[in-house]
Amino acid sequence: MSNKTREPMKPLDAEEFRKQRRLMVTWGVTLLVLFPLLIGLGLFMRLNQGELVHLQPNTFYAIMTLHGLGMAGLLFSFALGGLHFLVGTRFARTSVKVGYFVFIGVVVGVIGLVVATLIGGFAAGWYLLYPLPFKGTSWPEWSSGLTFISLLILGVVWLVGCVHIVRALSLEYGGFFQLMGWRYLGNKEPEEELPPIALISVVSLVPGILAFLAGAVFLIMFLFQLFEPSLEFNPLMMKNILFFFGHTLVNITIYCAVGWVYTLFPEFTGRAWKLTKVTVIAWNATFLFILFAYFHHLYMDFAQPISIQYAGQLASYMSAVPATAVTIFGVIAQLYHSKIKWGVIPLSFFLGAVGWAIGGIAAVVDSTIAVNKVLHNTLWVPAHFHTYMLMGVVLFILGFLYYLTAPQSGKEGGPKAGWAFWTFVTGSYGFLLMFYLGGMNSIPRRFAEYSTMGISSSHEIGALLARLAVFFVVLVLLGIITMGISIFIRLMRWVVTDATSTESSA
Amino acid sequence: MIAAMTTQVYAALVTIVVVYFILLGAIFLMRAAMVGTEDKYAAKGKVYKVRGFYFWGLCVVLTVGLFWTLRFLPYEEFQQKPGEIVTVVGMQWAWKMGIGSTDVKPKDFTGANQITLPVDTPITFQVTSEDVNHNFSIYNDRGVLLAQTQAMPGYRNDLQYRFREKGDYPILCLEYCGAPHTIMTGKIHVE
Numbered sequence: 235m236s237n238k239t240r241e242p243m244k245p246l247d248a249e250e251f252r253k254q255r256r257l258m259v260t261w262g263v264t265l266l267v268l269f270p271l272l273i274g275l276g277l278f279m280r281l282n283q284g285e286l287v288h289l290q291p292n293t294f295y296a297i298m299t300l301h302g303l304g305m306a307g308l309l310f311s312f313a314l315g316g317l318h319f320l321v322g323t324r325f326a327r328t329s330v331k332v333g334y335f336v337f338i339g340v341v342v343g344v345i346g347l348v349v350a351t352l353i354g355g356f357a358a359g360w361y362l363l364y365p366l367p368f369k370g371t372s373w374p375e376w377s378s379g380l381t382f383i384s385l386l387i388l389g390v391v392w393l394v395g396c397v398h399i400v401r402a403l404s405l406e407y408g409g410f411f412q413l414m415g416w417r418y419l420g421n422k423e424p425e426e427e428l429p430p431i432a433l434i435s436v437v438s439l440v441p442g443i444l445a446f447l448a449g450a451v452f453l454i455m456f457l458f459q460l461f462e463p464s465l466e467f468n469p470l471m472m473k474n475i476l477f478f479f480g481h482t483l484v485n486i487t488i489y490c491a492v493g494w495v496y497t498l499f500p501e502f503t504g505r506a507w508k509l510t511k512v513t514v515i516a517w518n519a520t521f522l523f524i525l526f527a528y529f530h531h532l533y534m535d536f537a538q539p540i541s542i543q544y545a546g547q548l549a550s551y552m553s554a555v556p557a558t559a560v561t562i563f564g565v566i567a568q569l570y571h572s573k574i575k576w577g578v579i580p581l582s583f584f585l586g587a588v589g590w591a592i593g594g595i596a597a598v599v600d601s602t603i604a605v606n607k608v609l610h611n612t613l614w615v616p617a618h619f620h621t622y623m624l625m626g627v628v629l630f631i632l633g634f635l636y637y638l639t640a641p642q643s644g645k646e647g648g649p650k651a652g653w654a655f656w657t658f659v660t661g662s663y664g665f666l667l668m669f670y671l672g673g674m675n676s677i678p679r680r681f682a683e684y685s686t687m688g689i690s691s692s693h694e695i696g697a698l699l700a701r702l703a704v705f706f707v708v709l710v711l712l713g714i715i716t717m718g719i720s721i722f723i724r725l726m727r728w729v730v731t732d733a734t735s736t737e738s739s740a
Numbered sequence: 741m742i743a744a745m746t747t748q749v750y751a752a753l754v755t756i757v758v759v760y761f762i763l764l765g766a767i768f769l770m771r772a773a774m775v776g777t778e779d780k781y782a783a784k785g786k787v788y789k790v791r792g793f794y795f796w797g798l799c800v801v802l803t804v805g806l807f808w809t810l811r812f813l814p815y816e817e818f819q820q821k822p823g824e825i826v827t828v829v830g831m832q833w834a835w836k837m838g839i840g841s842t843d844v845k846p847k848d849f850t851g852a853n854q855i856t857l858p859v860d861t862p863i864t865f866q867v868t869s870e871d872v873n874h875n876f877s878i879y880n881d882r883g884v885l886l887a888q889t890q891a892m893p894g895y896r897n898d899l900q901y902r903f904r905e906k907g908d909y910p911i912l913c914l915e916y917c918g919a920p921h922t923i924m925t926g927k928i929h930v931e
């Protein structure tokens with residue numbers, strides 16, 4: 235491979251590699267099982283909004299809560315698991331024990347959430363906006379408590395997982411400033427190279443660590459209030475904390491996945507993707523934008539200081555610069571006249587970058603305060619984040635899974651993208667388009683049904699778009715289940731191949 | 741025609757144009773990636789040259805965009821004194837609206853979910869909530885979202901708006917506030 239970054243880590247022996255691989259396969263299978271189920275919940279919501287089925291409102295919102303928490307949690311967990319494997323088998327040793335600790339914590343947390351929502355009826359939405367979890371009236375207290383505890387477990391194991399990877403990297407490459415690539419900022423070329431994934435991991439996981447600490451704080455406050463109902467917290471402060479938590483979680487999921495794209499793409503183009511002064515500056519800036527971009531969730535809280543509103547739009551706008559000028563142009567420089575073969579692996583990574591860019595522009599438009607005043611809490615919001623989750627992160631994940639299980643293919647690009655892949659992509663964009671059209675037409679988000687709005691045109695448009703979306707979601711499911719089965723078979727094959735032979739190319 | 745363009749349409753147009761260029765670029769790149777006539781340094785050199793232009797272009801666009809759009813903030817729409825003040829209290833699951841400012845606690849405030857207001861008058865809605873977060877949103881009868889602000893317990897958000905046309909303006913809640921969230925509606929008659 236043309237990757238000329240220094241070969242730092244003593245390669246794993248066959249036994250260690252097998253253990254890491256089994257852990258990775260465990261994550262893969264978990265994803266393949268849970269992801270279609272969570273899409274199924276999404277389908278139910280669209281069916282209800284399209285008036286093709288009729289759910290009780292609280293059932294709708296319990297499903298919505300589980301879908302949101304489940305998706306955000308699952309994709310982040312998988313991104314973390316992917317980093318744990320990729321970093322651990324190539325760059326810096328990670329512990330399989332810690333990996334399983336995170337995995338088991340995630341499973342316990344997910345079970346807790348399923349019970350709290352589907353059995354308990356907890357339905358405060360994925361963002362648990364204070365004080366709604368305590369004043370929902372349609373779900374019992376124990377289901378709120380169970381949700382907080384489950385999320386606390388998730389937060390704690392994610393925290394451990396993040397700290398573990400950052401620590402492993404820093405043992406290998408030096409402290410925080412080393413990992414942030416500051417050695418590239420001088421005039422001389424650094425003597426030892428830093429692999430991009432190390433920098434990107436730190437840029438995403440350190441804000442993650444801060445976010446999970448913040449998450450733990452508000453969940454503990456929630457638990458206090460559950461036991462002492464007379465307590466009252468400041469709702470504006472709580473909203474700031476929990477959007478810092480939620481926004482950061484979703485945001486860094488993408489960046490973690492971008493980390494493996496930087497690492498794996500060069501294997502298909504035959505061109506090194508190395509850090510330079512420009513990339514380092516860009517990712518250092520991204521670090522700040524990750525921390526401050528969440529302000530754009532509070533534009534419609536006029537009580538928030540105006541300077542913070544300005545800062546929110548500034549940080550959101552600026553985050554487009556490093557993301558496109560460095561990462562997107564990095565992809566272009568990788569590809570242009572590279573004689574690549576468009577197998578499913580580079581194709582997934584490439585289309586993932588395209589989806590990320592499309593979701594990004596929709597996000598920048600909505601992060602404009604003057605626009606947000608008419609798009610806030612319309613379907614435009616799920617439109618943009620579903621774009622970079624479904625057509626960004628999920629494509630990166632598919633590429634990653636194909637890569638792991640087709641390691642011999644190297645420059646060939648892995649298997650060809652078949653009809654299932656294209657069905658998935660087509661279905662996804664169709665489904666997303668209905669969200670965008672909804673947003674454009676002022677259809678509110680989080681409306682179980684549109685018939686109660688009292689505006690007949692909105693009712694008709696909202697329900698029609700939902701019905702059309704149902705069709706596309708079925709395509710998505712068809713594509714993802716078909717691909718899922720074939721990836722599952724590949725995973726089962728991969729996990730028993732001779733470890734030493736796979737190791738060199740994996 | 742132009743006058744009838746809503747902010748939503750502008751936002752969608754900008755998005756469509758940019759997405760169009762992203763797709764054009766993506767298709768061009770997918771084809772350009774399948775050939776390999778140049779050595780990789782020459783190829784990279786070309787890309788980086790384009791990136792230089794892109795970088796400065798983007799900086800200009802974003803700066804102009806910032807200055808342009810920050811002129812249309814919803815926080816203080818008009819400088820003059822409001823012609824009318826309306827108190828709005830959100831509760832699970834209804835709106836209480838009444839003319840004038842008030843000192844009574846949100847819980848004790850009595851108001852109706854319908855109100856009549858004058859056309860072409862700067863109006864300040866003083867919005868709060870007595871229980872959970874809500875969002876006071878003004879639609880027109882064609883279903884276009886015109887203005888909104890959060891209704892947060894313990895805080896008062898002042899939303900300023902001027903109705904340009906007579907007619908009925910539906911009020912919706914745009915912050916999920918519990919199972920009956922979608923029935924939390926009201927109406928403003930503008931005469």
Ligand code: HEM
Nearest residue numbers: 273276277279280302305306359360623679680681707710
């Ligand atoms: C084809 C797959 C998917 C379908 C059909 C789907 C469907 C939906 C629907 C219908 C809603 C409610 C929209 C509304 O407010 O009216 C929703 C909300 C949401 N979805 Fe998805 N979704 C999909 C994939 C994803 C993915 C990949 C993620 C990853 C993060 C995700 C995360 C969320 C979140 C966080 C919410 C907000 C929940 C809330 O408002 O509390 N979804 N989804």
Ligand SMILES: [Cu+2]
Nearest residue numbers: 874913917924
């Ligand atoms: Cu409400």
